[in-house]
Amino acid sequence: MATAPKEFRFGNFVASIVWLVFWIIIIVTLVVLPLIFVILFYVPLPYAGDEVLTPYLFFSMMVDPTRTVPIIDFLIHTDLFRAAIFPGFAYAAFIAAATIYIERKFLAKMQLRTGPFYAGRFEGILQLIADGLKLISKEVIIPSGADKPLFWATPIIFVATAAAATALIPVAPGWVASDLDVGILAIFAILGFFPLLALLFSWASNSKYPFIGGLRALHQLIAFEIPFILSALPIVLLSGSLNLSEMVESQYLFWFFAVAPISAFVFYISSLAELERVPFDLPEAESEIVAGWLTETSGMIYGLIQLGTYVKLYVLAALFVVLFLGGWMGPQIFPQELIPNYTGEKIYNATVVNGIFWFTLKTFGMIMLILLPRGINPRIRIDILLHTGWYKLIVLAFINIFIVLTLIYGGIITPGGLQ
Amino acid sequence: MVGELGSQFTPILYALGIGVLAGVPSLVLSRLLSPRKRYNPVKFLPMECGQVPVGEGRSHFMMQYYAYILMFVVFDVIAIFLYAWGSSLLSISREATLPMIAFLGIMFAAMGYALYLSGRKGIW
Numbered sequence: 078m079a080t081a082p083k084e085f086r087f088g089n090f091v092a093s094i095v096w097l098v099f100w101i102i103i104i105v106t107l108v109v110l111p112l113i114f115v116i117l118f119y120v121p122l123p124y125a126g127d128e129v130l131t132p133y134l135f136f137s138m139m140v141d142p143t144r145t146v147p148i149i150d151f152l153i154h155t156d157l158f159r160a161a162i163f164p165g166f167a168y169a170a171f172i173a174a175a176t177i178y179i180e181r182k183f184l185a186k187m188q189l190r191t192g193p194f195y196a197g198r199f200e201g202i203l204q205l206i207a208d209g210l211k212l213i214s215k216e217v218i219i220p221s222g223a224d225k226p227l228f229w230a231t232p233i234i235f236v237a238t239a240a241a242a243t244a245l246i247p248v249a250p251g252w253v254a255s256d257l258d259v260g261i262l263a264i265f266a267i268l269g270f271f272p273l274l275a276l277l278f279s280w281a282s283n284s285k286y287p288f289i290g291g292l293r294a295l296h297q298l299i300a301f302e303i304p305f306i307l308s309a310l311p312i313v314l315l316s317g318s319l320n321l322s323e324m325v326e327s328q329y330l331f332w333f334f335a336v337a338p339i340s341a342f343v344f345y346i347s348s349l350a351e352l353e354r355v356p357f358d359l360p361e362a363e364s365e366i367v368a369g370w371l372t373e374t375s376g377m378i379y380g381l382i383q384l385g386t387y388v389k390l391y392v393l394a395a396l397f398v399v400l401f402l403g404g405w406m407g408p409q410i411f412p413q414e415l416i417p418n419y420t421g422e423k424i425y426n427a428t429v430v431n432g433i434f435w436f437t438l439k440t441f442g443m444i445m446l447i448l449l450p451r452g453i454n455p456r457i458r459i460d461i462l463l464h465t466g467w468y469k470l471i472v473l474a475f476i477n478i479f480i481v482l483t484l485i486y487g488g489i490i491t492p493g494g495l496q
Numbered sequence: 497m498v499g500e501l502g503s504q505f506t507p508i509l510y511a512l513g514i515g516v517l518a519g520v521p522s523l524v525l526s527r528l529l530s531p532r533k534r535y536n537p538v539k540f541l542p543m544e545c546g547q548v549p550v551g552e553g554r555s556h557f558m559m560q561y562y563a564y565i566l567m568f569v570v571f572d573v574i575a576i577f578l579y580a581w582g583s584s585l586l587s588i589s590r591e592a593t594l595p596m597i598a599f600l601g602i603m604f605a606a607m608g609y610a611l612y613l614s615g616r617k618g619i620w
Binding site for chain 2: 384
């Protein structure tokens with residue numbers, strides 16, 4: 078049983094905190110602030126509103142609440158903010174964290190358990206922080222004979238690749254980090270890196286179970302890549318564009334799920350396989366090959382690969398929403414003005430907030446649908462998996478392509494919508 | 497549609513860099529915080545469920561389903577060709593679909609033959 082040491086006094090504890098605050102204040106004023114000013118002196122400064130944003134102006138405007146709006150407005154429209162925080166990595170990582178918690182609770186409820194319960198006051202809501210602290214304080218064990226540079230680098234590349242895919246997802250009108258004209262091809266290109274990374278990591282760890290798991294991952298991801306790509310083709314035919322934002326905008330009349338339900342089904346099954354989730358979790362089959370290609374991972378390396386996997390889950394769920402469920406489209410439920418009769422600088426945009434709300438709601442629904450088979454399905458054999466991918470799903474994807482072609486050439490659907 | 501600026505791709509590179517920036521410090525921090533005990537000789541052996549590992553980790557392995565990987569190399573390219581056609585479908589004439597259907601027919605025939613061959617496990 079843990080007890081406080083004998084010399085523990087509350088006064089000492091307070092004194093240590095006061096010392097800490099004292100040193101933080103000293104270091105911030107003497108080192109950090111001058112450093113910021115020195116660095117900013119060499120950086121070309123942007124315009125906020127109608128004046129050049131100098132460091133002095135920045136700090137004074139941040140302190141004065143009535144003048145912060147133009148600065149925030151400027152900062153949230155930079156590319157770096159979009160790639161890093163909002164439609165990009167931080168948003169995706171937040172959704173990934175929420176997904177992990179929801180998955181554990183959801184599966185527990187399906188199996189009549191409680192799931193995480195003790196960390197945090199409400200239903201174990203702090204479990205994820207506890208897990209993160211545990212992972213970061215665990216020793217990373219590298220098996221002897223492993224390729225050390227690759228072993229350290231692959232988890233980082235895994236997270237970075239997943240982060241790069243999030244930059245292409247449009248969450249609201251105009252809110253996408255990289256609005257490419259070939260957006261959907263770029264997403265396929267980035268997702269194509271993952272089997273390579275799984276094989277690379279399994280090779281680097283110099284062990285038999287990861288090797289078998291890596292080969293299985295390669296077979297599986299390759300078998301489902303073609304139905305995955307083909308199932309998005311009807312959407313390209315219907316919207317006449319490869320740009321993801323334009324695909325969403327062309328669904329203003331009806332969701333493409335209405336004319337391409339078979340494609341949506343194929344896309345859903347293939348994204349389950351791309352994510353290595355049950356029933357396609359052969360690369361990580363814990364009852365056959367320990368943990369598949371993750372067998373030799375430990376500590377933070379495992380944590381990073383899990384983070385990358387869940388960010389990838391968000392990307393695929395969001396891609397399903399963008400392609401088939403109308404992206405950010407939804408009834409306007411937010412008021413046009415947040416504060417009535419407010420005449421200052423505005424940062425609140427009702428359309429954007431509405432779009433973000435509907436997009437997040439649909440994405441969470443889709444994530445739940447991807448999590449669902451883990452509670453109800455057994456794993457399938459590898460030859461059945463390859464048969465499913467190569468024979469059935471490809472044929473189903475082509476059936477929907479021909480249905481859409483018939484609808485377009487029959488004059489039932491035109492680029493402007495229903496006739 | 498075409499003539500895209502290279503600068504449109506820079507946010508993807510930013511995101512890639514942010515992924516690296518999220519990954520590297522966490523590994524460094526984990527290395528600083530975690531204990532490192534090196535006295536156990538069994539600890540760094542590859543995992544084989546408690547047995548002492550036998551043989552090499554990277555050995556020759558029979559890939560029974562190699563034929564599917566060969567098929568992927570061809571049909572992935574073909575699937576991307578369909579995108580080039582699909583994105584311009586609404587702006588080309590209707591007769592242009594007929595060659596595409598012929599292309600799909602050839603592709604289906606080839607795919608059927610390839611699947612028939614890859615089903616025969618004896619020859620791989």
